[in-house]
Every structure is written in structure tokens, then in C-alpha cells.
Amino acid sequence: MGTVGILANPMSGRDVRRLAARASTTTLEIKRDQVSRVAIGAAAGGAKRLLVVAEPFRISTSAVEHLGLDVEIEVLDVGAELRAADTQRAVARMREAGCSALVVLGGDGTQRAVAKTWRDAPLVPLSTGTNNVFPLHVEATSAGLAAGLVASARVPLADVSRPVKVVNAEIAGEPPDLALIDAALLIGDAVGNFMPFEPARLRQLVLARAEPAAVGMSPIGGLLHPCGDGDEFGVAVLCGAHEDGGRALLAPISPGLFRTVHVKGVRRIEFGEPVTVEGPGVLAFDGDRERALAPGQRAVLSVSRDGPRRIDVEAVLARAAREGALLGRAHWHDAFDGAFGSGDCC
Template sequence: MSEAAGYVVGIVANPLAGKDVRRLTSGATPVSDAVKIGVIRRAVVGAFEGGAGQVMISGDRARLGERAVAGLDVAPGVQVFEPYGWHNGRDSQMAASEFRERGVGAVIALGGDGTQRDVAKGWRDVPLVPLAVGTNNVFPLQMEATVAGFAAGAVASNQLAAADVTSRSKIIDVAIEGTRHADVALVDVCLVRGAFVGARAVWDSASVSEIVAAVAEPQSVGLSAIAAAVAPVGRRDAGGVHVGLECASRDAQGIQRGRHIRAAVMPGSYSDLDIAHCEMLRFGQPVMLSGPGVLTLDGEREIVLGPRQRATVTVNPDGPQLIDVGAAVAMAQRRRYPFGPATAGR
């Protein structure tokens, strides 16, 4: 049995989350290191309160973990990893993989959709509390880190059966024709026009030609909001949606053809788009996306497709195990503080 079996909470903190180009080209405010340090600190306190015996934190050159636990009474029970040296999403992926190897019982990931995807790449079925600290926050949730940590601690310490307070999220598998390259996304995979990765974040929605989304909720901001405008798909709904876009076109009388929409593709910004087609997808139903173009995974340019090169994109039901924080906290508290008819009034 591994050294951490069942009693450790892992924390992945991405120092780059919430600082990409979309923050500069929209009305959103960058997420400072000070904010992330406070979130980590509160999550650590909550994890030990929830029952964790140890907390492991991913390392980074900003030393977020070390700064977060400085002065805490529980600091001796915290291990901060040395940075892996990539200074990008691969660090989060490698931390998640190491957590899995060490038998960590639950993981808290601080970041946006991209960070959560990196964690899933390192540990596909990770028992996860995804905290929203990024630019696009479709997959992660807005919640107080203190109770998020408590829930993770309760699950990691085996006070609760994970099956009682977790549910499997969806995941999108991507395979590139003619290569061994395989990748994943948690929210959406998009084909955008162009031939270069360049700035990884997509801020020009006019370049998007196709979207495959596992989560397309009307309250979300990002590329998945385009799909949500015509075919909403909830995070608990089976399957996904495939949407094709076209450049705005007009007939001989100057009347615009196709289904015109406006969607919030960035914080503080709406874009005009035209929908060419829309198809609901079953789990396991493949969609072929053909180059030339660039595939974006959860909002970030990742894979260049050459002319006539194709990618097979499939929405599947076997992604990370999401911890229901409210349910976990409630169940743990009921077990600690039973209060029923026999004790009422005493």
C-alpha cells in the first residue's frame, strides 16, 4: 500500500491561472498570487479539519504553497513539492500523476478549465474538488476554499464512502489521425482557422469553425457558450453537442442567412456568430474534425491539423470523480454530531 493511502489531500495550484491574454482583452480582473495564496491557506485549514492527516501541494517558482502555509499551526503536516521546472500546464499534470502514485485520497485543483484539464491528463479518474480561480471557469466551481478543503479531507480520510458523495464527470477524448497523439478536454474541443498555436488562449471567436462540447451551460462564459446558445447541455446530462459555425453571409436581397446569435465568449464581451448546423451527441459517438486548422482544448490552442488531417473527438462518461462538497460536508457533520429525537431538548 502506498505511503499516503487514504489520508492525504493533494492541492494543485496553478500560478498562471487567471493571467492569460483574455484578461487583457476583456473586462475581467487578473487573479493575483495573493488571492491564490489565501485560497490555498484556507483549503489547507479545511482539509485538516475534515480529517486529513497530511496535505501535499504542487510546487511552482512563485512558491505559492510555501507562502500559503507559513505560520500555520498545521504546517508540519504539509509537504510542498519541488517545482518540476516546466512552468506551464505540464507541472499540474505531473503533480496529479504523482498524487495518484502516492495514493492521495482527494485533490483540490485551483485554476480554470485549463488547469482542471491538466489535472485530468495526469489522473483521469481523480477524486476532485475543482475550485474556480481562472479566466474561463466552466468546469470548476465557485465555492469557499475552507469548506472545499473540509470535504476533500473527509473523503481522503475514509470517513465517507466516495461513491456516496462523488459523481463521474464527462471527458472528451481526442485522437489525431496518422499519429499516436491522444489528448483530452473537460468542456469543449474547437477547430479554429489558422496554422499556428501562438498565444494559446483563443480571444477571436470569429476564427472558430466547429465546437464539440461536453458542457454547454447558458450561465457559462467561453467558447462553450456558443453551443449553449442553441443546444444547452448540462454537466450531468448524458452526451454532448456538435456545433458548426459559418462566416456571416447574405443573400441577393442583403438578408443574412443562417441562425445568428450573440454569445459571451469572454468575460465582459459578447460576439456575433452564425450557426451552420447543430447535432446532439451520444456518449461514444465520434465526430471528425478536419484540417487545416488548430484544435483548442478547453479554450487553449493545442494541436495543429494539417490540410486534410483529421481528429476523432468523442464525449465519454469516465472523467474525474467530482466531490459534491455540500453533500460531503453534510454527511461528515451528521456523523460527528448526531442530533435526533433521542437527543433533542437535552
């Protein structure tokens, strides 16, 4: 059975960074409509079962309850509390249920929660967050269609995806961690701080992707040593305060918010090459400050290509076109049949 899991983070695109910078807010209604379009696309692609998650805002459950699709829809109750752990529990349940493709709506932090739970997840990440280097900016209908075509095996996953790069963090005396885009050491900061980071607190930065056209940590490396998704290396950046010297780089650290970052060094790092950081400080992963390092405590950061298998939506649909995957697919029906004088002739 071709199963697609659809997961929308209710809190993505809604945090305090909208007040501290100039990021847009992604409303619950926008996410609900996106989930509806993903579900319709997945069914059109051949998925026979859709998994969604129950949560207090009812984004996904309300999105799918009146679509009139000829698919099985299963609602997973993971005891959602509007925390990052909700995403991890939901992904674990979807993996156990035999999902062949995931469509996840959220920013870099949400997608990271997926990767921490299901390292090689077959993933279509859709952008609805603040830092959106990793997720795709693609129409939800097309994202769902691609996921459905992969889940139904009409298009082989191996032909239209490959593992993404990640930043691995081995922390002395503690469980490991990872980031999809950036891992940073900040001094004088606090775990759980959601405000845009102060560049003077940034000391070291390891990037799986250093994108000059992004916002956040990624362009700090990207505006000096670009490194894209397809490049087989990462980038390490050494930073300091104004009085420490270095080159003054004007960088967009959040949407609509530029600050000067003092860069003391930037270099290419090969896969597996260790970069050691030492506390005291806070480790931030994909913009989220989550792990405190005690004085003298060390963490070793490195880049590898063994993360989720991100599904290339354009490649899936091009393959479907070449092989006629949507030809001869009669009897499409949904809740709009007969509405506004419309209806499928078959």
C-alpha cells in the same frame, strides 16, 4: 493515512485575456490565502498529510508554513517552470504518493491538465482561471473540509462523487487528447494563441457541457441547445463565416466580451457518437489552442462520462452533518491559538 494534495496554478487568471476582454485578475496573494484555507479545512476534515508543490512564486509553500496544524506537510519539487507540464508532473507525483483527494485551484485549462494525467482523479476543482465552466465557485475552507473528510474516509468517495463528462479527441497519426468542456476546430489560427478566439474562424465545436450561463465556447451551444453536467449527452455545433450563412448568435466568448457567431447547425450527440473534423486548422481544448491539424488530417471527437471524479462539496458536508462527522472532535489547535483572545476551549 488520509492524504490531500493541494495544487495552485500560479499562472491561472493572469494571462493576456485580461487585456483583450474584461476578466478579473486573480492575484498571487488571493491564491495563497485560498491555499491556507484549503489546508486548514482539510486538516479539520481529518486529513493527516498534505502535499503541496514548490514553484517560483511560493504560493502554496508560504501558505502552509506557519499554520500550526497537527498534520504532516510535504513539499514536492517537480522542477516547476510555470508551464502546464508543471501541473501534470505535480499530479503524477501526488498520485504516486497515495493522495485520496486533490484540491486544484485554476480554470478549465488547469483542470484539464489534471485529467490528462490522472483520468479518474478524486477532485475538488476551485475556480481561479479565465474560462471557469468546470471549476467550482465555493469557499476554499469548505472545499478543503470536504477533501479532508473524503481523504480520511469519514465520507466515502463513491457516495459523493461521480465521473464527469469529457470530450475525447482521437487524432490521426498522433497521441489522443481530451477536453473537460469543449473541443473546437479553428481555421486561420495558431497554436499557443492566448487572445480570445475570433468567431469567424470557428468551424466545428463539440461540447461535453453546453451551459447558457457560461462564457467562452460553452454558451455557443448552451444558448441554443443547453446541456448540463448531469445530462447524459453532448452537443455538436457547426459554424461558419458571415458569408456562409447560418443563424447569427450573440454569445459571450470571454468575460465581458460579446461577439456574433454564425451557427449553421446544432444537435445533440450521444455518448461515443463520433464527430469528425478535418484540417487544415487548429484544435482548441477548453479554450487552449494546442494541436495543429495538417491539410487532410482528421480528428474524431466524442463525448463520454469517464473523467475525474468531481467531489460534490455540498453533498460531502451534508453527509458529514447527518452522520455527526465533526462531533466529538476535541483538541483543535492552529497558529491563531491565543491570538485576539481566541483559542479552542479543548
